[in-house]
Amino acid sequence: MSQDGRAEPATEAFVAHRNLLFTVAYEMLGSATDAEDVLQETWLRWVGVDLGTVRDQRAYLVRITTRQALVRLRTLGRRKESYVGPWLPEPLLTTPDVAEDVELAESVSMAMLLVLETLQPTERAVFVLREVFDL
Template sequence: MGDDANEVFQEYRNLLFAVAYRMLGTAADAEDTVQDSWLRWSGADRSGVADPRAYLVRITTNVALDRLRSAQAQRETYVGPWLPEPMLTSPDVAEDVELAESVSMAMLVVLETLSPLERAAFVLKEVFGFPFAEIAEALGRSEASVRQLSTRARKHVEARRPRFEADPRERLKATERFLEATMGGDINRLMEILAPDVALWTDGGGKVRAALRTIHGADKVARWLAAVSRQSYAGVEVRDMRMRTVRLNGEPALIIDGPAGPITTLSVDIDDHGRVGAIHLVANPDKLKAITEGHRLPL
């Protein structure tokens, strides 16, 4: 029975991690959630389990909810803006526009503004397409209550994360232009690419130098980026930095490496006019472990 339990769990492991990551926003918390789910699954009486997939998602969702409630209290005392932990994704994820959108940094930032139950309902329904009856069972709520949660969450997300109709190839080109301008510290080129109301979030977690508040406006953001591109960072001199473009969270992004590994990531959100509307810079070393280890986001 033990081998059967492990075989079934491994079949759905990627799905469970994908659910947990969207619920919690960090690879470390998602991995811990999956491990806790395994302990509960392996120790449970599975003789009456007709649908292992639904059962495992229910376990994972509830473990993630407990972690999320605890995490939200901790994040209130976090130094500076809190951003999700970036993860490498394969090119085929980017080809699925909806899948890529569901793990984009911009989307995960919006999900942070939902209540834990709203976030669970949104992830399970809008991302993974679970029926309301299964979500209700997972959350221990009535189906009517879950429908309300899902509707409220969807409206909240749509208000803060409108769908853009720009051609994905054009968005890719705009992102690449931005990354090139940033690497060159070219203020004039940056000003041409940035939306007037662009916002820059920098997450250093109090462990490395970062802006303690979100920076707004094209002029301030361009000058900040240009200045940073010419300075040592996290103890690494500019001459010792290497920059590479990768796929993070389904989108093209920039990783800046030092001799010992990644020191920051930079990803952007392109608006419907092909301009950069939001920039997410993650430099907290605790949030670069998944990238350092080459861990890729499944699903």
Template sequence: MPDDAFTEHRPLLFTIAYEMLGSAADAEDVLQESYLRWSAVDPATVEHPRAYLVRVVTRQALNHLRTVRARREDYVGPWLPEPIRTAPDVSDDTILAESVSMAMMLVLETLNPTERAVFVLHEVFGYTHGEIAASVGKTEAAVRQIAHRARRHVHARRRRFEPDSDAAREVVQRFLLAATTGEVQALMDLLAPDVVQISDGGGKVVAARRPITGRAEVARFVLGVLRTTTTATRIEHATYNGMPAARFVTDGELDWLVAFEIHDGRITGLYGIRNPDKLHRAEAVLPLDRGGHQPWKP
């Protein structure tokens, strides 16, 4: 049955769409469009349903990405991916955890749509250049060149980080304790010298309009933000995009969340999302899957 095949592969399809688009809402739109196309096909004519669905989702995501890129150019302030709450076991898959991290998703934003699709399908999901060619409408030779160019671009810009773990969560807990009690030196000791803080308010709420870099500057910013919180604000620990995160909940509503990038026991990046459009979907844990890829004939 068409529904059975689509449901079986849905986590894989969602993961591909999300990594190509950086938005869970847009990924869901792509899956809906892809499902409509899939439901119009006679399953008996499809030899490899997963291969067919991956191809359809990739093409729909490419079309969608070309549309939203123009919209993001007019975005107010820094743009961050829509955060997705992930199960702790996502961190056990190092490739998957890194590929959905905030830092990597921002690097993927600097690729053109075809480069992004090729990089994601090849480097994250393990598809061959020949398999990818059918999905992006290029020759195998062209895909090979695109993959090489995209890999070189990404590797030159990627930031090393440690996925969510007990050790990473302990760093976050110490950081939040130091920040909420105003222990400046303890706070500074947990920040890397080149730490960067990025806030995404989308022009809809108060948020820093530019990235903040450097240990002293970030510490000052964090302390200033926490001084504005009220006693009604509750801090919850969670995992988002394979990273340790803190949720700031006020009067039962998620006001903002911060994902922490940690390397060698120090915080190298803080990604704060306050845009309410990106927070309203941040409650449910979304299943991610790389699909246990096996080669298929395009």
């Protein structure tokens, strides 16, 4: 907090884009816990940035998040070498009643999972950023 009671500019920017950053990390990692860890790493890197040199804060934050998610994917890949099952993201409940969304999600989710499973971590990041977020 600054002396006038307002949040610092870095904090305001991070909070403004936090939902987007979480979604990017979650789509790449498939785990809410891992996505939160990536957001913590993103925050630590973001507070060390000179904001005067950043032209587009949203793009810069997405770049940091993507790179951190790729690092996490590589780390998880080394840890889960013996896992033989398909890659499936953990369910993420966002509202108490998701019955309407479940029907639509089921029709798309298997195809998306198969595509994501066949991609390398860097390819997965590019696919998620381009197709899901149109970046």
